[in-house]
Amino acid sequence: MTQTTLSFLKGHGTENDFVIVPDPDNAVELPASAVAKLCDRRAGIGADGVLHVVRSAAHPEAAHLADEAEWFMDYRNSDGSIAEMCGNGVRVFARYLQYAGHVEPGDLAVATRGGVKRVHLDKRGDVTVSMGRAELPEGEVTVSVGSRSWLARNVNMGNPHAVAFVESLDDAGNLFTAPPFSPASAYPTGVNVEFVVDRGPRHVAMRVHERGSGETRSCGTGACAVAVAAIRRDGADPAATGEPVSYTVDLPGGTLVITEHPDGQIDMTGPAVIVAAGEFDEAWLTETAFG
Numbered sequence: 001m002t003q004t005t006l007s008f009l010k011g012h013g014t015e016n017d018f019v020i021v022p023d024p025d026n027a028v029e030l031p032a033s034a035v036a037k038l039c040d041r042r043a044g045i046g047a048d049g050v051l052h053v054v055r056s057a058a059h060p061e062a063a064h065l066a067d068e069a070e071w072f073m074d075y076r077n078s079d080g081s082i083a084e085m086c087g088n089g090v091r092v093f094a095r096y097l098q099y100a101g102h103v104e105p106g107d108l109a110v111a112t113r114g115g116v117k118r119v120h121l122d123k124r125g126d127v128t129v130s131m132g133r134a135e136l137p138e139g140e141v142t143v144s145v146g147s148r149s150w151l152a153r154n155v156n157m158g159n160p161h162a163v164a165f166v167e168s169l170d171d172a173g174n175l176f177t178a179p180p181f182s183p184a185s186a187y188p189t190g191v192n193v194e195f196v197v198d199r200g201p202r203h204v205a206m207r208v209h210e211r212g213s214g215e216t217r218s219c220g221t222g223a224c225a226v227a228v229a230a231i232r233r234d235g236a237d238p239a240a241t242g243e244p245v246s247y248t249v250d251l252p253g254g255t256l257v258i259t260e261h262p263d264g265q266i267d268m269t270g271p272a273v274i275v276a277a278g279e280f281d282e283a284w285l286t287e288t289a290f291g
Helices: 032-039 087-099 220-233 282-290
Strands: 005-013 016-022 049-055 071-077 106-112 115-121 126-133 141-145 148-156 160-165 192-200 203-210 245-251 254-260 265-271 273-281
Touching: 005 087, 005 282, 016 032, 016 087, 032 049, 032 071, 032 282, 049 087, 071 087, 087 106, 087 115, 087 126, 087 220, 087 265, 087 273, 126 220, 141 160, 148 220, 160 220, 192 220, 203 220, 220 245, 220 254, 220 265, 273 282
Parallel strands: 016 049, 071 106, 160 192, 203 245
Antiparallel strands: 005 016, 005 273, 049 071, 106 115, 115 126, 126 265, 141 148, 148 160, 192 203, 245 254, 254 265
16 A cells, blocks of 8 residues: 655744645645644644645635735634634745745735735745734624623734733633633624733733634734734824834734834734644544544
8 A cells, every 4th residue: 555645844933833734736635623633732743723835726715816826825723724814824834935945035925815915025034924904893892701801902804803901911811712702793703812911112912812723822913903903092093193103012922013004004024934844644644634
C-alpha cells in the first residue's frame, strides 16, 4: 500500500499560531473533524487555526476574486468551523507565500471570505494588512463573566466583535468558554469578545475569546476592533479630525500597531514568522478525522 503524505508548515503572528496546508489546486479535503485534529495540541500538530492555501481560481468561494487576488486564504478555526477573516492569519499567509517563492517583498492581494485584503511585506520582517473599514452596528450590547457585566462596543471587521473596557484584564476570567452576551440577536452566529485596559496615551492591552477557538494569544481583527472602539471612546475619529490615528495594542503574544485613516481604512502592522515545515500521513488524517 502506497503511503501518501501531505505537506504542512507552522507559523505564527504575535503567537496566534496556524497550521498551513499548501493546496494550490484545492485537492485536499479538510472536513471540520480533520481541522480539529490538526489543531489539537496533544494529538495533532497544534494551532489556533488552519490556513488552507488555495489559488482563488480553484476554489468555488473565491473564483470570482481571481482577477483581483491570485491566492485565497481558506481559513478554519481550531474547532473546524469556517471564519470570514483572521487578521494575524493574513499576515502569516502572506509570509508563507513569500517563503514558498510565490511572491516577493512588496505589495500583494489576498482573497478572504471577508473580501480582498491588501498586504505589504516589509523587507525588515513586519507585515502590514489593509483590513478595510469597520462597521459599527447600532444598539447596546453587554458581555458577562460570572455575575459581572459590561457594556461593549459592537464592531464588525468582516467578522463580529464585542469590545468591553474593564479595570483589569483579570476581569475576563479564564476565557475557556465564550462569555455570554446580550441581546442574542446582536450576534446570531457568535462573537469574538475582547476585554481591554488602558496602558497609556493611545496604548491599550487586551485579552480575547475567539469564536470557535477559545482564548488565543493574539487576534488581528480583534486588535483592529479594539483600536476602533478606543478611538471612538477617546473622541479621535479620523473622519472628524481629518488626521490618521495609530494605537498600540498589546496582546499576550506580542504587539500590533493599528492605524485608522480619515477614509475609514484600517492598517494593521506586526510580525509574521514561519517556524517549521514537515509532512503528515494522509491516512492518519483520515483515521483521526473519522475514526
